[in-house]
Amino acid sequence: MEYNPHRDQYWDEAALSADMQQAFDICNGCRLCYNLCPSFPALFQIVESYDDDAAQVKPAEMDLVADLCFQCKLCYMKCPYIPPHRFDLDFPRLMLRSKAIRAKKNGISRTDRFLGNPEQVGKMGQLAPGIANWSVRNTGLRRLMERIYGIDHRRHLPRFAPVRFTDWVKRHQPAQTPPMDEVDVVLFSTCTVEYHEPGIGQAALEVLRHNGIRAIVPPGQVCCGMPALDGGDIDGALARARSNVELLAPYARAGKPILALQPTCALLLKQDYPTLVESEEAKLIASKTKDVTEYLAEAMRRGKLKKEFQSSPGEVTYHLSCHTKAQGLKRAAKDLLEAIDGCDVEMVERCAGIDGTWGLKAAYYDESIKVSAKLTERFQERHATHACSDCALAGLQIETVTDKEPVHPVEILARSYGLLGGGAS
Ligand code: SF4
Ligand code: SF4
DSSP: OOOOTTSGGGGOHHHHHHHHHHHHHHHHHHOTTTTTSSHHHHHHHHHHTOSSTTOOOOHHHHHHHHHTOOOOOHHHHHOTTOTTSTTOOOHHHHHHHHHHHHHHHHOOOHHHHHHTOHHHHHHHHHHSHHHHHHHTTOHHHHHHHHHHHOBOTTSOOOOOOSSOHHHHHHHHOSOSSOOGGGOSEEEEOHHIIIIIOHHHHHHHHHHHHHTTOOEEOOTTOOOOSHHHHHTTOHHHHHHHHHHHHHHHHHHHHTTOOEEESSHHHHHHHHHTHHHHHOSHHHHHHHHHEEEHHHHHHHHHHTTOSOOOOSOOOOEEEEEOOHHHHTTTOSSHHHHHHHTSTTOEEEEEOOOOSOTTTGGGBTTTHHHHHHHTHHHHHHHHHTTTSEEEESOHHHHHHHHHHHOOOOBOHHHHHHHHHTOSSSOOO
16 A cells, blocks of 8 residues: 555555555454544445445545544554555555545645644734634634634634744743754744643743753744645645754754654654655654653653652643554653652543544534543543643643643643742642
8 A cells, every 4th residue: 555645656546446445345354443433433334335245435435434534543553454564554644645635636625724724823813812812712703714714613722822932932042043062952842832832832941941951942943744734735744844854954963852842743753754755864853753741751760850849730630642642652741740749640541533633623523522522521520630631632622621721741840840930730
Protein backbone atom coordinates (compact mmCIF):
# COMPACT_ATOMS: atom_id res chain seq x y z
CA MET A 1 0.00 0.00 0.00
CA GLU A 2 1.20 3.51 -0.74
CA TYR A 3 1.50 6.16 1.99
CA ASN A 4 4.06 8.50 0.47
CA PRO A 5 2.50 11.54 -1.24
CA HIS A 6 5.67 12.06 -3.30
CA ARG A 7 4.98 8.90 -5.31
CA ASP A 8 2.60 8.85 -8.30
CA GLN A 9 0.93 5.69 -7.00
CA TYR A 10 -0.31 7.65 -3.95
CA TRP A 11 -2.51 9.83 -6.17
CA ASP A 12 -3.81 7.05 -8.43
CA GLU A 13 -7.53 6.61 -7.73
CA ALA A 14 -7.68 3.03 -8.98
CA ALA A 15 -4.70 2.11 -6.82
CA LEU A 16 -6.34 3.77 -3.80
CA SER A 17 -9.55 1.88 -4.42
CA ALA A 18 -7.66 -1.43 -4.58
CA ASP A 19 -5.76 -0.59 -1.37
CA MET A 20 -8.99 0.41 0.41
CA GLN A 21 -10.70 -2.80 -0.69
CA GLN A 22 -7.75 -4.83 0.57
CA ALA A 23 -7.75 -2.95 3.90
CA PHE A 24 -11.50 -3.48 4.31
CA ASP A 25 -11.05 -7.21 3.70
CA ILE A 26 -8.23 -7.46 6.23
CA CYS A 27 -10.14 -5.48 8.86
CA ASN A 28 -13.33 -7.43 8.27
CA GLY A 29 -11.43 -10.64 8.96
CA CYS A 30 -9.80 -9.18 12.07
CA ARG A 31 -12.37 -6.86 13.72
CA LEU A 32 -10.07 -6.01 16.61
CA CYS A 33 -10.94 -2.31 16.25
CA TYR A 34 -14.72 -2.70 16.12
CA ASN A 35 -15.33 -0.30 19.05
CA LEU A 36 -12.53 2.25 18.65
CA CYS A 37 -14.27 4.88 16.55
CA PRO A 38 -17.18 5.33 14.11
CA SER A 39 -15.08 4.29 11.07
CA PHE A 40 -14.94 0.60 11.88
CA PRO A 41 -18.65 0.01 12.67
CA ALA A 42 -19.44 1.78 9.37
CA LEU A 43 -16.92 -0.39 7.54
CA PHE A 44 -18.29 -3.64 9.01
CA GLN A 45 -21.88 -2.61 8.31
CA ILE A 46 -21.01 -1.91 4.68
CA VAL A 47 -19.20 -5.21 4.22
CA GLU A 48 -22.04 -7.14 5.90
CA SER A 49 -24.59 -5.50 3.61
CA TYR A 50 -23.08 -7.37 0.65
CA ASP A 51 -24.38 -10.90 0.01
CA ASP A 52 -21.39 -11.73 -2.13
CA ASP A 53 -18.09 -11.92 -0.20
CA ALA A 54 -16.19 -10.89 -3.32
CA ALA A 55 -18.31 -7.76 -3.90
CA GLN A 56 -16.44 -4.51 -4.44
CA VAL A 57 -17.15 -1.75 -1.91
CA LYS A 58 -18.49 1.36 -3.66
CA PRO A 59 -16.40 4.56 -3.77
CA ALA A 60 -18.99 6.55 -1.77
CA GLU A 61 -18.89 3.90 0.96
CA MET A 62 -15.10 4.09 1.08
CA ASP A 63 -15.35 7.89 1.40
CA LEU A 64 -17.81 7.51 4.27
CA VAL A 65 -15.42 5.27 6.23
CA ALA A 66 -12.50 7.63 5.54
CA ASP A 67 -14.50 10.68 6.64
CA LEU A 68 -15.36 9.05 9.96
CA CYS A 69 -11.66 8.60 10.78
CA PHE A 70 -10.32 11.40 12.97
CA GLN A 71 -6.68 10.23 13.07
CA CYS A 72 -6.51 9.23 16.71
CA LYS A 73 -4.07 6.45 15.67
CA LEU A 74 -5.52 3.98 18.20
CA CYS A 75 -6.08 1.34 15.51
CA TYR A 76 -2.47 1.70 14.33
CA MET A 77 -1.25 1.03 17.87
CA LYS A 78 -3.43 -2.07 18.09
CA CYS A 79 -2.96 -3.47 14.61
CA PRO A 80 -0.82 -6.59 14.10
CA TYR A 81 -0.57 -5.92 10.35
CA ILE A 82 1.28 -2.58 10.27
CA PRO A 83 4.47 -2.31 8.19
CA PRO A 84 6.78 -4.24 8.01
CA HIS A 85 4.09 -6.98 8.11
CA ARG A 86 3.44 -8.17 4.57
CA PHE A 87 -0.13 -6.74 4.72
CA ASP A 88 1.54 -3.32 5.08
CA LEU A 89 -1.60 -1.84 6.66
CA ASP A 90 -1.55 1.69 8.07
CA PHE A 91 -5.27 2.33 8.33
CA PRO A 92 -5.14 6.00 9.45
CA ARG A 93 -2.68 6.98 6.69
CA LEU A 94 -4.81 5.20 4.12
CA MET A 95 -7.82 7.25 5.26
CA LEU A 96 -5.71 10.42 4.93
CA ARG A 97 -4.74 9.41 1.42
CA SER A 98 -8.41 9.05 0.51
CA LYS A 99 -9.08 12.59 1.77
CA ALA A 100 -6.01 13.97 0.00
CA ILE A 101 -7.06 12.52 -3.37
CA ARG A 102 -10.57 13.91 -3.03
CA ALA A 103 -9.22 17.31 -1.95
CA LYS A 104 -6.97 17.37 -5.01
CA LYS A 105 -9.79 16.36 -7.31
CA ASN A 106 -12.67 18.42 -5.89
CA GLY A 107 -10.78 21.20 -4.11
CA ILE A 108 -10.42 21.71 -0.38
CA SER A 109 -13.72 22.47 1.32
CA ARG A 110 -14.27 25.88 2.91
CA THR A 111 -14.41 24.23 6.36
CA ASP A 112 -11.10 22.42 5.85
CA ARG A 113 -9.50 25.53 4.39
CA PHE A 114 -10.54 27.52 7.46
CA LEU A 115 -9.58 24.88 10.02
CA GLY A 116 -6.39 24.01 8.14
CA ASN A 117 -4.98 27.48 8.68
CA PRO A 118 -4.83 28.03 12.45
CA GLU A 119 -2.25 30.81 12.06
CA GLN A 120 -4.58 32.95 9.99
CA VAL A 121 -7.40 32.38 12.47
CA GLY A 122 -5.01 33.08 15.36
CA LYS A 123 -3.71 36.31 13.80
CA MET A 124 -7.25 37.52 13.06
CA GLY A 125 -8.36 36.82 16.63
CA GLN A 126 -5.28 38.55 18.00
CA LEU A 127 -6.22 41.83 16.32
CA ALA A 128 -8.94 42.28 18.95
CA PRO A 129 -8.95 39.33 21.37
CA GLY A 130 -11.77 40.75 23.51
CA ILE A 131 -14.15 41.01 20.55
CA ALA A 132 -12.99 37.68 19.11
CA ASN A 133 -13.62 35.92 22.44
CA TRP A 134 -17.03 37.53 22.75
CA SER A 135 -17.85 36.41 19.18
CA VAL A 136 -16.97 32.77 19.77
CA ARG A 137 -19.31 32.76 22.80
CA ASN A 138 -22.19 34.51 21.02
CA THR A 139 -24.81 31.98 19.97
CA GLY A 140 -26.12 34.01 17.02
CA LEU A 141 -22.65 34.54 15.58
CA ARG A 142 -21.75 30.91 16.21
CA ARG A 143 -24.79 29.75 14.26
CA LEU A 144 -23.70 32.02 11.42
CA MET A 145 -20.17 30.63 11.69
CA GLU A 146 -21.61 27.13 11.52
CA ARG A 147 -23.46 28.00 8.31
CA ILE A 148 -20.40 29.60 6.71
CA TYR A 149 -17.54 27.46 8.00
CA GLY A 150 -19.26 24.28 9.21
CA ILE A 151 -17.96 24.56 12.78
CA ASP A 152 -20.56 23.35 15.24
CA HIS A 153 -22.06 26.20 17.26
CA ARG A 154 -22.12 24.10 20.44
CA ARG A 155 -18.40 23.38 20.41
CA HIS A 156 -16.31 25.41 22.86
CA LEU A 157 -13.52 27.00 20.86
CA PRO A 158 -10.09 28.03 22.07
CA ARG A 159 -9.99 31.56 23.52
CA PHE A 160 -7.61 34.09 22.02
CA ALA A 161 -4.87 35.12 24.43
CA PRO A 162 -4.34 38.85 25.01
CA VAL A 163 -0.62 38.43 24.25
CA ARG A 164 0.96 35.98 21.79
CA PHE A 165 3.42 33.55 23.31
CA THR A 166 6.31 34.76 21.16
CA ASP A 167 5.58 38.39 22.14
CA TRP A 168 5.75 37.34 25.79
CA VAL A 169 9.03 35.52 25.04
CA LYS A 170 10.49 38.64 23.38
CA ARG A 171 9.82 40.60 26.56
CA HIS A 172 11.15 37.95 28.93
CA GLN A 173 13.98 36.35 26.96
CA PRO A 174 16.54 39.03 26.18
CA ALA A 175 18.62 37.02 23.71
CA GLN A 176 16.38 35.61 20.98
CA THR A 177 19.20 33.74 19.27
CA PRO A 178 21.96 33.05 21.80
CA PRO A 179 25.10 31.16 20.73
CA MET A 180 24.44 27.46 20.17
CA ASP A 181 26.60 26.41 23.12
CA GLU A 182 24.30 28.41 25.42
CA VAL A 183 21.22 26.48 24.31
CA ASP A 184 20.16 23.23 25.99
CA VAL A 185 16.75 22.72 24.40
CA VAL A 186 14.55 24.28 21.72
CA LEU A 187 10.81 24.79 22.16
CA PHE A 188 8.49 24.07 19.25
CA SER A 189 5.71 26.19 20.60
CA THR A 190 2.73 25.20 18.35
CA CYS A 191 -0.20 27.37 17.22
CA THR A 192 -2.27 26.38 20.24
CA VAL A 193 0.30 27.85 22.60
CA GLU A 194 1.16 30.79 20.34
CA TYR A 195 -2.37 32.14 19.97
CA HIS A 196 -4.52 30.52 22.61
CA GLU A 197 -2.64 28.97 25.52
CA PRO A 198 0.58 30.94 26.05
CA GLY A 199 0.42 29.90 29.71
CA ILE A 200 1.62 26.42 28.69
CA GLY A 201 4.71 27.87 27.00
CA GLN A 202 5.39 30.24 29.89
CA ALA A 203 5.08 27.37 32.37
CA ALA A 204 7.41 25.18 30.29
CA LEU A 205 10.04 27.93 30.08
CA GLU A 206 9.77 28.63 33.81
CA VAL A 207 10.05 24.94 34.77
CA LEU A 208 13.08 24.50 32.50
CA ARG A 209 14.76 27.66 33.78
CA HIS A 210 14.07 26.67 37.40
CA ASN A 211 15.91 23.42 36.73
CA GLY A 212 18.88 25.07 35.05
CA ILE A 213 17.91 24.02 31.52
CA ARG A 214 18.46 26.83 29.00
CA ALA A 215 15.63 26.91 26.47
CA ILE A 216 15.00 29.07 23.45
CA VAL A 217 11.97 29.62 21.26
CA PRO A 218 13.35 30.26 17.77
CA PRO A 219 11.31 32.96 16.02
CA GLY A 220 9.69 32.12 12.69
CA GLN A 221 8.01 28.81 13.59
CA VAL A 222 4.84 27.97 11.70
CA CYS A 223 1.99 25.51 12.29
CA CYS A 224 3.23 21.89 12.26
CA GLY A 225 0.85 21.18 9.35
CA MET A 226 -1.46 18.67 11.00
CA PRO A 227 -4.68 20.70 10.54
CA ALA A 228 -3.92 21.05 6.81
CA LEU A 229 -3.16 17.34 6.54
CA ASP A 230 -6.46 16.58 8.27
CA GLY A 231 -8.35 18.33 5.48
CA GLY A 232 -6.37 16.55 2.75
CA ASP A 233 -4.27 19.64 1.98
CA ILE A 234 -0.95 17.87 1.40
CA ASP A 235 0.66 20.92 -0.23
CA GLY A 236 -0.26 23.12 2.74
CA ALA A 237 1.13 20.58 5.20
CA LEU A 238 4.26 20.10 3.13
CA ALA A 239 5.00 23.85 2.89
CA ARG A 240 4.71 24.23 6.66
CA ALA A 241 6.80 21.12 7.34
CA ARG A 242 9.58 22.37 5.00
CA SER A 243 9.60 25.76 6.68
CA ASN A 244 9.89 24.24 10.18
CA VAL A 245 12.57 21.79 9.04
CA GLU A 246 14.67 24.64 7.65
CA LEU A 247 14.29 26.59 10.90
CA LEU A 248 14.97 23.69 13.27
CA ALA A 249 17.70 21.90 11.30
CA PRO A 250 20.68 23.84 12.77
CA TYR A 251 19.52 22.96 16.29
CA ALA A 252 18.96 19.31 15.41
CA ARG A 253 22.41 19.16 13.77
CA ALA A 254 23.89 20.57 16.98
CA GLY A 255 22.17 17.75 18.89
CA LYS A 256 19.64 19.92 20.74
CA PRO A 257 16.39 18.28 21.83
CA ILE A 258 13.30 19.89 20.26
CA LEU A 259 10.45 20.00 22.76
CA ALA A 260 6.95 20.16 21.30
CA LEU A 261 4.34 21.63 23.60
CA GLN A 262 1.37 19.73 22.14
CA PRO A 263 1.22 15.97 21.52
CA THR A 264 -0.34 16.11 18.05
CA CYS A 265 2.43 18.40 16.80
CA ALA A 266 5.12 16.26 18.48
CA LEU A 267 3.67 13.19 16.77
CA LEU A 268 3.68 14.85 13.36
CA LEU A 269 7.29 15.99 13.69
CA LYS A 270 8.36 12.56 14.88
CA GLN A 271 6.35 10.34 12.55
CA ASP A 272 5.38 12.31 9.45
CA TYR A 273 8.07 14.91 8.74
CA PRO A 274 10.56 12.35 7.35
CA THR A 275 7.99 11.19 4.76
CA LEU A 276 6.59 14.64 4.05
CA VAL A 277 9.92 16.42 3.63
CA GLU A 278 12.09 13.48 2.58
CA SER A 279 15.40 14.89 3.76
CA GLU A 280 18.15 13.93 6.19
CA GLU A 281 17.36 17.08 8.21
CA ALA A 282 13.71 16.02 8.58
CA LYS A 283 14.83 12.59 9.82
CA LEU A 284 17.21 14.23 12.26
CA ILE A 285 14.50 16.56 13.55
CA ALA A 286 12.16 13.60 13.98
CA SER A 287 14.81 11.83 16.07
CA LYS A 288 15.49 14.92 18.22
CA THR A 289 11.83 15.80 18.87
CA LYS A 290 10.32 15.05 22.24
CA ASP A 291 7.03 15.84 23.84
CA VAL A 292 7.78 18.34 26.62
CA THR A 293 6.45 15.88 29.24
CA GLU A 294 8.68 13.16 27.80
CA TYR A 295 11.78 15.35 28.13
CA LEU A 296 10.94 16.45 31.66
CA ALA A 297 10.13 12.91 32.83
CA GLU A 298 13.46 11.69 31.43
CA ALA A 299 15.24 14.57 33.17
CA MET A 300 13.51 13.60 36.40
CA ARG A 301 14.60 9.99 36.04
CA ARG A 302 18.18 11.20 35.60
CA GLY A 303 17.86 13.23 38.81
CA LYS A 304 17.98 16.53 36.92
CA LEU A 305 14.67 17.96 38.16
CA LYS A 306 14.28 19.60 41.54
CA LYS A 307 11.94 17.77 43.88
CA GLU A 308 11.23 20.66 46.22
CA PHE A 309 7.73 22.03 45.68
CA GLN A 310 5.96 24.84 47.50
CA SER A 311 2.45 23.46 47.16
CA SER A 312 0.55 20.47 45.91
CA PRO A 313 -2.47 20.28 43.61
CA GLY A 314 -3.86 17.37 45.66
CA GLU A 315 -6.11 15.18 43.54
CA VAL A 316 -5.64 15.43 39.78
CA THR A 317 -7.65 13.77 37.03
CA TYR A 318 -5.25 13.47 34.12
CA HIS A 319 -6.29 12.64 30.56
CA LEU A 320 -3.74 10.64 28.60
CA SER A 321 -4.40 11.75 25.02
CA CYS A 322 -4.32 9.36 22.05
CA HIS A 323 -1.46 11.27 20.41
CA THR A 324 0.58 11.10 23.62
CA LYS A 325 -0.01 7.36 23.67
CA ALA A 326 0.88 7.13 19.97
CA GLN A 327 4.31 8.55 20.87
CA GLY A 328 4.75 5.57 23.22
CA LEU A 329 4.31 7.79 26.29
CA LYS A 330 2.05 6.26 28.87
CA ARG A 331 3.53 7.48 32.11
CA ALA A 332 5.53 10.64 31.45
CA ALA A 333 3.03 13.23 32.71
CA LYS A 334 1.72 10.98 35.49
CA ASP A 335 5.26 10.40 36.78
CA LEU A 336 5.96 14.12 36.74
CA LEU A 337 2.79 14.97 38.63
CA GLU A 338 3.28 12.19 41.15
CA ALA A 339 6.72 13.59 41.96
CA ILE A 340 4.88 16.46 43.69
CA ASP A 341 4.35 15.59 47.35
CA GLY A 342 0.70 14.89 48.09
CA CYS A 343 -0.35 14.78 44.44
CA ASP A 344 -2.69 11.91 43.75
CA VAL A 345 -3.24 11.26 40.04
CA GLU A 346 -5.98 9.27 38.35
CA MET A 347 -5.13 8.74 34.71
CA VAL A 348 -8.05 8.46 32.28
CA GLU A 349 -6.95 6.71 29.13
CA ARG A 350 -9.90 7.37 26.82
CA CYS A 351 -10.22 8.96 23.41
CA ALA A 352 -11.52 12.55 23.33
CA GLY A 353 -12.94 12.06 19.83
CA ILE A 354 -11.73 15.41 18.60
CA ASP A 355 -8.18 14.78 17.33
CA GLY A 356 -7.18 17.45 14.88
CA THR A 357 -10.15 19.26 13.43
CA TRP A 358 -12.73 16.48 13.07
CA GLY A 359 -14.59 17.02 16.33
CA LEU A 360 -14.99 20.74 15.60
CA LYS A 361 -17.09 20.12 12.50
CA ALA A 362 -20.87 20.31 12.72
CA ALA A 363 -21.12 17.15 10.59
CA TYR A 364 -19.32 15.09 13.28
CA TYR A 365 -20.02 16.96 16.52
CA ASP A 366 -22.58 14.45 17.84
CA GLU A 367 -20.36 11.46 16.95
CA SER A 368 -17.43 13.22 18.60
CA ILE A 369 -19.37 13.73 21.84
CA LYS A 370 -20.39 10.04 21.77
CA VAL A 371 -16.79 8.88 21.26
CA SER A 372 -15.64 10.91 24.27
CA ALA A 373 -18.50 9.85 26.59
CA LYS A 374 -16.41 7.56 28.82
CA LEU A 375 -13.71 10.23 29.17
CA THR A 376 -16.03 13.11 29.99
CA GLU A 377 -18.13 10.93 32.34
CA ARG A 378 -15.06 10.28 34.46
CA PHE A 379 -14.16 13.96 34.52
CA GLN A 380 -17.75 14.76 35.60
CA GLU A 381 -17.51 12.20 38.40
CA ARG A 382 -14.22 13.72 39.56
CA HIS A 383 -15.38 17.30 39.09
CA ALA A 384 -13.92 18.38 42.44
CA THR A 385 -10.37 17.42 41.42
CA HIS A 386 -7.90 19.32 39.23
CA ALA A 387 -8.48 18.57 35.55
CA CYS A 388 -5.37 18.02 33.47
CA SER A 389 -4.64 17.05 29.88
CA ASP A 390 -1.53 17.45 27.74
CA CYS A 391 -3.71 17.99 24.67
CA ALA A 392 -5.49 21.35 24.50
CA LEU A 393 -7.96 20.06 21.89
CA ALA A 394 -8.93 17.13 24.10
CA GLY A 395 -9.22 19.71 26.86
CA LEU A 396 -11.80 21.53 24.75
CA GLN A 397 -13.92 18.40 24.59
CA ILE A 398 -13.70 17.98 28.36
CA GLU A 399 -14.59 21.66 28.79
CA THR A 400 -17.49 21.48 26.32
CA VAL A 401 -19.15 18.67 28.29
CA THR A 402 -18.07 19.32 31.87
CA ASP A 403 -17.40 23.10 31.94
CA LYS A 404 -14.11 22.28 33.61
CA GLU A 405 -10.97 23.61 31.88
CA PRO A 406 -8.08 21.16 32.05
CA VAL A 407 -4.56 22.56 32.38
CA HIS A 408 -1.36 21.12 30.96
CA PRO A 409 0.89 19.06 33.30
CA VAL A 410 3.69 21.67 33.03
CA GLU A 411 1.30 24.32 34.31
CA ILE A 412 0.65 22.21 37.41
CA LEU A 413 4.39 21.65 37.84
CA ALA A 414 5.15 25.36 37.49
CA ARG A 415 2.48 26.34 40.00
CA SER A 416 3.62 23.70 42.45
CA TYR A 417 7.18 25.00 42.20
CA GLY A 418 5.70 28.41 43.02
CA LEU A 419 6.86 29.86 39.70
CA LEU A 420 3.68 31.35 38.32
CA GLY A 421 2.45 33.24 41.31
CA GLY A 422 -0.19 31.53 43.44
CA GLY A 423 -0.42 27.93 44.52
CA ALA A 424 -1.03 24.76 42.60
CA SER A 425 -4.66 25.52 42.01
S1 SF4 B 1 -7.11 6.42 13.50
FE1 SF4 B 1 -8.66 6.43 15.12
S2 SF4 B 1 -10.45 7.29 14.12
FE2 SF4 B 1 -9.07 6.65 12.46
S3 SF4 B 1 -9.73 4.59 11.94
FE3 SF4 B 1 -8.09 4.42 13.48
S4 SF4 B 1 -9.18 4.27 15.45
FE4 SF4 B 1 -10.60 5.07 13.94
S1 SF4 C 1 -6.79 -1.84 11.69
FE1 SF4 C 1 -5.65 -3.72 12.07
S2 SF4 C 1 -6.26 -4.32 14.16
FE2 SF4 C 1 -7.78 -2.85 13.43
S3 SF4 C 1 -9.43 -4.10 12.54
FE3 SF4 C 1 -8.03 -3.52 10.88
S4 SF4 C 1 -6.62 -5.23 10.74
FE4 SF4 C 1 -7.60 -5.39 12.74
